[in-house]
Amino acid sequence: MTRDQKASVCVLGAGLIGGSLLRAAAAAGYEVFGYNRSAAGAQAARQDGFDVGADLPATLTRAAAADALIVIAVPMPAVDHILADIATFAPECALTDVVSVKAPVAAAVREHGLSARFVGGHPMTGTSESGWAATDSELFRGAVWAVGVDEGTHVEPWTRVVRLALDCGSVVVPVVAAEHDRAVARISHLPHVLAEALAVAGAAGGPLALGLAAGSFRDGTRVAATAPDLVRAICEPNAEALLAVLEETLTVLGAARDSLRAEGSLADLVTAGHDGRQDYDTAQRWEIRDIRPGDHNWLEQLRDAGLRGGVLTELRS
Amino acid sequence: MTRDQKASVCVLGAGLIGGSLLRAAAAAGYEVFGYNRSAAGAQAARQDGFDVGADLPATLTRAAAADALIVIAVPMPAVDHILADIATFAPECALTDVVSVKAPVAAAVREHGLSARFVGGHPMTGTSESGWAATDSELFRGAVWAVGVDEGTHVEPWTRVVRLALDCGSVVVPVVAAEHDRAVARISHLPHVLAEALAVAGAAGGPLALGLAAGSFRDGTRVAATAPDLVRAICEPNAEALLAVLEETLTVLGAARDSLRAEGSLADLVTAGHDGRQDYDTAQRWEIRDIRPGDHNWLEQLRDAGLRGGVLTELRS
Numbered sequence: 001m002t003r004d005q006k007a008s009v010c011v012l013g014a015g016l017i018g019g020s021l022l023r024a025a026a027a028a029g030y031e032v033f034g035y036n037r038s039a040a041g042a043q044a045a046r047q048d049g050f051d052v053g054a055d056l057p058a059t060l061t062r063a064a065a066a067d068a069l070i071v072i073a074v075p076m077p078a079v080d081h082i083l084a085d086i087a088t089f090a091p092e093c094a095l096t097d098v099v100s101v102k103a104p105v106a107a108a109v110r111e112h113g114l115s116a117r118f119v120g121g122h123p124m125t126g127t128s129e130s131g132w133a134a135t136d137s138e139l140f141r142g143a144v145w146a147v148g149v150d151e152g153t154h155v156e157p158w159t160r161v162v163r164l165a166l167d168c169g170s171v172v173v174p175v176v177a178a179e180h181d182r183a184v185a186r187i188s189h190l191p192h193v194l195a196e197a198l199a200v201a202g203a204a205g206g207p208l209a210l211g212l213a214a215g216s217f218r219d220g221t222r223v224a225a226t227a228p229d230l231v232r233a234i235c236e237p238n239a240e241a242l243l244a245v246l247e248e249t250l251t252v253l254g255a256a257r258d259s260l261r262a263e264g265s266l267a268d269l270v271t272a273g274h275d276g277r278q279d280y281d282t283a284q285r286w287e288i289r290d291i292r293p294g295d296h297n298w299l300e301q302l303r304d305a306g307l308r309g310g311v312l313t314e315l316r317s
Numbered sequence: 318m319t320r321d322q323k324a325s326v327c328v329l330g331a332g333l334i335g336g337s338l339l340r341a342a343a344a345a346g347y348e349v350f351g352y353n354r355s356a357a358g359a360q361a362a363r364q365d366g367f368d369v370g371a372d373l374p375a376t377l378t379r380a381a382a383a384d385a386l387i388v389i390a391v392p393m394p395a396v397d398h399i400l401a402d403i404a405t406f407a408p409e410c411a412l413t414d415v416v417s418v419k420a421p422v423a424a425a426v427r428e429h430g431l432s433a434r435f436v437g438g439h440p441m442t443g444t445s446e447s448g449w450a451a452t453d454s455e456l457f458r459g460a461v462w463a464v465g466v467d468e469g470t471h472v473e474p475w476t477r478v479v480r481l482a483l484d485c486g487s488v489v490v491p492v493v494a495a496e497h498d499r500a501v502a503r504i505s506h507l508p509h510v511l512a513e514a515l516a517v518a519g520a521a522g523g524p525l526a527l528g529l530a531a532g533s534f535r536d537g538t539r540v541a542a543t544a545p546d547l548v549r550a551i552c553e554p555n556a557e558a559l560l561a562v563l564e565e566t567l568t569v570l571g572a573a574r575d576s577l578r579a580e581g582s583l584a585d586l587v588t589a590g591h592d593g594r595q596d597y598d599t600a601q602r603w604e605i606r607d608i609r610p611g612d613h614n615w616l617e618q619l620r621d622a623g624l625r626g627g628v629l630t631e632l633r634s
Contacts, residue, residue, distance in 0.1 A: 124531040173525070184526075187519045187527070187529055196586050196589070196593075197590065202593060204503065208626070209499075209501075212441050213505075215540075217597070218597075219537070220537055225598065236577070243574065243577055243578055246570065246577070248521070250567065253511075253514050253567060253570075257563050260563070265553065267545075276513075277516040277541035280527050306528075308524055309524030
């Protein structure tokens with residue numbers, strides 16, 4: 001192990017994801033410290049024994065001194081402000097994020113001149129809870145953690161980010177920013193939109209409808225319990241990809257409506273939906289084994305493997 | 318206890334709901350027997366010690382002799398055929414059903430001249446599994462069981478149906494057929510439609526999207542794993558009510574699309590959806606205490622109480 005293999009990790013934002021990462025990284029043996037905008041949140045973390053302050057320049061100065069891997073764990077609307085301070089106080093640190101969209105983060109990173117040390121990330125996990133109180137060191141175990149393989153990615157920060165994800169118990173899906181954003185529009189942001197619409201339809205039925213509601217409504221609206229600001233911060237920055245898949249879905253639902261009205265049949269929708277869920281239930285992850293970071297064309301090869309369902313479960317060097 | 322308080326129960330159809338009812342009613346002390354169209358299903362039930370045959374006239378003749386409460390537990394498309402035999406072999410038996418829509422069943426019952434002994438029912442429970450192998454005597458425990466209070470309902474069959482539901486561990490929501498069907502379009506049939514559409518959208522993203530999918534996609538598509546024929550048999554007979562709420566939802570989603578495109582905002586949808594889910598999470602069932610079957614206006618009073626979130630948890634006489 002070289003010095004940087006388990007170097008320090010500095011987590012900016014101690015909400016559900018950032019706070020859980022503080023816990024998971026500490027449990028995995030990293031030296032870990034962080035920052036939280038609200039002093040109350042920082043204090044809650046400190047009361048549980050985590051080294052979290054509310055002074056961003058001070059935290060970043062310390063990160064620079066420790067050559068820490070910095071993890072941006074704030075919602076998209078707060079990213080730009082954080083990057084400005086990173087560019088000032090810790091411009092040489094390896095940098096990643098756990099934000100729900102990747103292209104807007106990459107663009108902001110570029111604007112602040114920090115691309116050379118940056119690798120985007122996105123652990124695909126969460127609950128409808130938020131804040132320090134909901135944090136869990138096991139949140140990432142068994143989860144999928146998307147890690148960027150965009151053109152120009154450097155080996156050393158990439159390796160540190162992948163190692164952190166693996167050490168937290170996740171498997172890594174290599175993906176470029178635009179493809180990530182289109183994929184999560186389908187499997188994360190559209191589910192939020194449909195859950196909200198379903199909750200609206202159910203509540204419009206009053207106490208009778210809500211009283212009769214069982215598993216299908218409960219599960220179908222679960223993520224509508226998420227704080228509205230958080231849902232907006234997750235979905236709105238991915239507007240372009242979300243609009244495309246929402247349009248697709250309006251077309252699918254409109255066709256189902258027409259078929260139900262004209263022929264009393266939902267056959268096409270139900271058959272296609274069942275096939276889709278079968279694809280999901282039977283999807284096989286396979287392990288990417290033969291691509292080493294730094295190999296010729298390693299980024300393109302990893303991107304291609306990720307598109308075909310490949311995951312990394314260990315780092316080879 | 319009079320003789321009919323725990324008389325025989327005859328269940329027609331030994332799938333998930335009917336089979337679970339055989340188990341639950343037996344566990345509650347009823348003499349219970351039944352019929353299943355497929356001989357293989359009937360045999361599976363017999364192997365587990367349940368008295369289930371594949372000869373409908375014979376089963377109904379026995380039901381008539383035992384003055385059994387007959388429970389129709391087949392999908393809507395098979396109801397008419399079953400009713401024809403009931404009218405022939407057991408026209409005097411108290412009759413209920415566990416079918417997912419109520420107005421179409423009531424219309425078919427009327428057509429066969431069986432209304433006087435009929436009370437519609439619908440336990441709001443199930444899984445994405447089906448068939449005898451999925452049956453569970455505890456399926457109804459803690460569930461809501463809709464029981465008809467339509468005009469012309471008679472006290473004695475109504476009391477027997479309510480008692481069966483309570484004995485299986487459910488609470489009873491009194492509701493008339495048309496209001497039931499509009500409510501379940503919102504909280505059961507629309508969830509199916511949206512789950513199918515979400516599964517279609519996710520699968521269109523290929524292995525990458527399905528590989529990144531986490532809780533929101535898994536929960537949002539859970540009911541799309543249900544057998545397509547069963548989903549169609551549940552939703553299509555309620556086409557009128559489902560079309561109305563699907564149209565509403567297309568309008569809500571279209572407005573969200575327009576707002577996201579024009580202003581980058583999902584605020585209206587997300588706020589309304591969160592409020593709707595809050596309504597669901599905070600909905601309080603209250604116990605209907607002061608209405609006795611047979612009282613003046615008992616049906617209207619029960620209907621009104623059900624609309625306001627009231628449930629029956631015991632039978633008073």
